[in-house]
Every structure is written in structure tokens, then in C-alpha cells.
Amino acid sequence: MVTPTVVVAGASGFIGRYFRRRFAAEGWQVRTIGRDTSADAQWNDDGGIAKALNGAELLVNLAGRTVNCRYNERNRREILDSRVQTTRSLGVALSRCDEPQRTWINASTGTIYRHAEDRPQSEIAGELGSGFSVSVARAWEDELAAASTPLTRQIPLRIAIVLGRDGGVMGPFRNLARLGLGGHMGRGTQKFSWIHVEDLFHSVLFLHERPELSGPVNAASPYAVDNRELMSLVRRSLGVPFGVPTPAWLLGMGAVIIRTETELVLKSRWVEPRKLVEAGFAFQYPALADALNAISRSSR
Numbered sequence: 158m159v160t161p162t163v164v165v166a167g168a169s170g171f172i173g174r175y176f177r178r179r180f181a182a183e184g185w186q187v188r189t190i191g192r193d194t195s196a197d198a199q200w201n202d203d204g205g206i207a208k209a210l211n212g213a214e215l216l217v218n219l220a221g222r223t224v225n226c227r228y229n230e231r232n233r234r235e236i237l238d239s240r241v242q243t244t245r246s247l248g249v250a251l252s253r254c255d256e257p258q259r260t261w262i263n264a265s266t267g268t269i270y271r272h273a274e275d276r277p278q279s280e281i282a283g284e285l286g287s288g289f290s291v292s293v294a295r296a297w298e299d300e301l302a303a304a305s306t307p308l309t310r311q312i313p314l315r316i317a318i319v320l321g322r323d324g325g326v327m328g329p330f331r332n333l334a335r336l337g338l339g340g341h342m343g344r345g346t347q348k349f350s351w352i353h354v355e356d357l358f359h360s361v362l363f364l365h366e367r368p369e370l371s372g373p374v375n376a377a378s379p380y381a382v383d384n385r386e387l388m389s390l391v392r393r394s395l396g397v398p399f400g401v402p403t404p405a406w407l408l409g410m411g412a413v414i415i416r417t418e419t420e421l422v423l424k425s426r427w428v429e430p431r432k433l434v435e436a437g438f439a440f441q442y443p444a445l446a447d448a449l450n451a452i453s454r455s456s457r
Contacts (some may be wrong), residue, residue, distance in 0.1 A: 162213040164258070166190040166247060167220030172319055172354060176217060176316065179358045188213060190247075191220070200243060206250040216309075218247055221297075228289055228418055230436050248304025260365045263301045265313040267350055267377055267428035269294035274346055277381065277429035280315070280373050281424045289401035290420065310371065312364055317428045320448055321354035322455045326421075330391050339392045339400030342408060345385035347425035350377040353442035353451070363438050370436060377428040384444050385420070393410045394449040416424045 163180050167173050168189040178186050198205035200220075218219060222239040226232045239394035244263055247250050249256050263454045271280035278284065278398040285291060300314045319327055333339050352360075360376050383392070408419045430438075444446040 160184065161215070162186040162188060163217060164188045164210055164213045164217040165214045166216065166243065167264075168196065169193055170219060171261050171321065171323055172357065173219045173356050175321060175323070176219070176358055176361075179355075182364040183199065183362075200246060202236050202244065203250060203322035206246060207253045210247070210258065211254040212256040213258050213454075214260075216247065216251075216258045217361055218244060218261070218263045220244075221264065223419075224290070225421065226418075227384050228456060233289060236291050237296060239333045240293060241300045244297060244300040244304070248300070248306065251304065251306050251309060254377075257306060259308075259310065259368075260312065261301075261304075261306060261309050262312045262314050262361055262364060263297075265298050265301075265315045266290070266313045267317040267375060267426050268424065269298075269315060270346075270426070270428065272425045273427040274348060274425045278375075279431040280375050281431060283375075283429070288420075290424075308436055310368060312370070312372035313372050314361070314364075315375045315428065316357065317352050317375070317426065319354050319357055320351055320452060322452050325365060330388070332393060334388070334392045334395050334397045334400055337397075337399065338403065339388050339397060339402055341385040341388050342403050342422045343384065343405040343419075344404070347384050347423055348427035349379045349384055350381045350426045350428035351445065351448070352377050353448045355441045356440050356442055358370060359441065360433060360438060363433070363436070367436060373431050375428050375430045376433070377430045377450075378435055378440060378443055378445070379430055380443055380445065387445065390446050390449050393446070394453045407429050411448035 163185045165176050168177055169191050177187050190198045198209040220243040222235050222240050268290045270283045301311055357376055418446055
């Protein structure tokens with residue numbers, strides 16, 4: 158039996174590290190593309206990228222600078238370039254491969270949709286938003302679509318906020334709750350769409366195995382919660398009985414101090430994974446309470 162090969166681009170982040178471990182555990186040979194010298198190919202080496210891609214069955218691109226920062230001019234440029242230029246490099250390299258991948262799953266973001274408290278945003282009927290984060294998501298997906306890869310199916314994966322033990326947003330949320338500041342943020346009515354990192358991994362395998370599915374695809378639990386419920390569940394998972402709410406004006410001041418943006422907690426992200434659900438994907442962690450409890454247990 159031939160061992161399948163996956164290329165994970167942007168493999169040094171929280172999701173990338175998790176994917177590398179899980180693919181290896183599932184019997185895949187893993188090649189990596191990144192900025193680290195330990196990667197099989199670096200971003201500034203087009204020939205090396207093509208060599209890493211050639212003959213692999215699946216490409217998963219997770220590259221992108223963190224958005225947990227102030228959106229000044231320099232950071233905006235780096236956030237955009239880290240997504241668009243890496244996607245462009247992969248497209249050029251794939252066009253040079255004698256044996257290109259069957260599937261190219263390229264990270265995108267559920268933030269591409271508008272602020273939505275009225276109804277969920279599906280791949281079919283979702284409405285795209287406006288602003289810097291949305292413009293980055295549009296450019297990211299446009300670059301993927303521009304790649305000439307006739308033998309490779311392209312899927313922009315619109316990922317909701319990813320939860321897991323070793324990264325993502327859970328660290329700051331848990332720290333706030335432990336300090337007694339784990340109440341709702343702003344009005345608390347904004348939706349929080351999320352996905353456990355294990356379900357994200359299995360959604361990638363699911364999409365790869367189903368050639369009839371094409372992008373974009375939303376990767377999110379089918380059960381979004383609002384911010385009030387989110388923070389209540391975070392406190393409950395930690396055994397913290399009470400949390401002080403944080404008004405929007407105070408969040409704005411705090412965001413400046415810790416050098417981030419309030420959009421990360423105040424934008425209402427209501428992402429509906431209609432394609433995955435209709436195709437029969439089974440979530441291991443569909444409910445946020447179960448996901449948070451599993452993360453808390455694994456962190457002890």
C-alpha cells in the first residue's frame with residue numbers, strides 16, 4: 158500500500174503543528190513549507206516548493222500572519238502579503254509539477270461575511286462584509302482562484318475561530334475568566350462561530366475524499382453561540398462562578414494597551430457550515446460546552 162503524502166504550508170502555527178501530528182498519526186507522509194529552516198521548503202525557494210509539492214496527494218495551506226495585533230499600516234501590509242503572496246507562490250509551483258495534487262485546500266476565514274446577528278451566513282446565501290479584514294479575505298480567495306491548476310481541485314476553506322489546547326483564542330478567554338473578568342463583552346449579543354481543531358482536521362480529510370464538493374466551504378460548528386453564552390461556558394469549564402462584563406468602550410481602551418483590535422471579539426460572526434452538514438460530515442464536537450470541557454481536561 159502506497160503511503161499518501163500531504164504538504165502542510167504554514168506548518169509552524171497552532172493549527173499547522175496540530176495538523177502535522179494528526180496527519181502523521183493517520184499514516185500520512187508529511188512535507189512542510191514555511192519560513193523555518195526545518196521545513197522541507199522555504200517560501201523564498203520556488204524550486205524547493207515545487208519539489209515538495211510534486212507527487213503529493215493533498216496540499217493544505219495555512220500560512221498567514223496573526224491578526225491579533227493593531228491594524229497599523231505595517232501590520233496590515235504583512236497580514237495581506239503573508240496570505241496572498243504565499244498562495245501565489247503555491248499556485249506558480251503547482252503549475253510546474255508533473256504530478257500535482259488532487260486537492261488544494263487553502264485557508265480563508267469566516268470573517269469574510271458581514272456582521273450578522275439576524276441570520277447565519279452560508280456558502281450559498283451568505284453576504285460578504287466590508288472593511289480591512291474582509292478585503293484581506295477577498296484578496297486571499299481571489300489569488301487562489303487566479304492560480305492555474307486544472308488538475309487540482311481548489312477549496313477556499315472559510316474557517317471560524319479555531320479552539321484547541323495549545324493555541325487559538327482560548328488562552329486569553331481563560332485568563333480573563335480566572336481574573337474574574339469573564340463576563341460578556343460589549344452587548345454580548347454578537348455571535349461567536351467556532352470549530353474545534355480536531356473537527357477542522359477531519360473536515361479537511363472529508364473534503365479531500367469527496368471530489369464532488371467544491372469551494373468555498375465554511376468550517377464551523379453548526380451551533381454558534383452568542384458572546385454571553387460563550388463566556389458563561391468558559392467560566393463553567395474552569396469552575397469560575399462569576400465574571401465582570403466588559404463594555405465596548407473599555408474593550409477599546411484595553412485593545413490599545415495590549416495591541417490588538419476589538420473586532421476580534423465584537424464582530425458578530427455567524428458562519429453556517431451548510432456544505433459540510435448537507436454532505437453528511439459528523440462533528441465530534443458540535444456543542445461548545447463539550448469542546449471547552451475537552452480542552453480544559455487536556456490542559457490539566
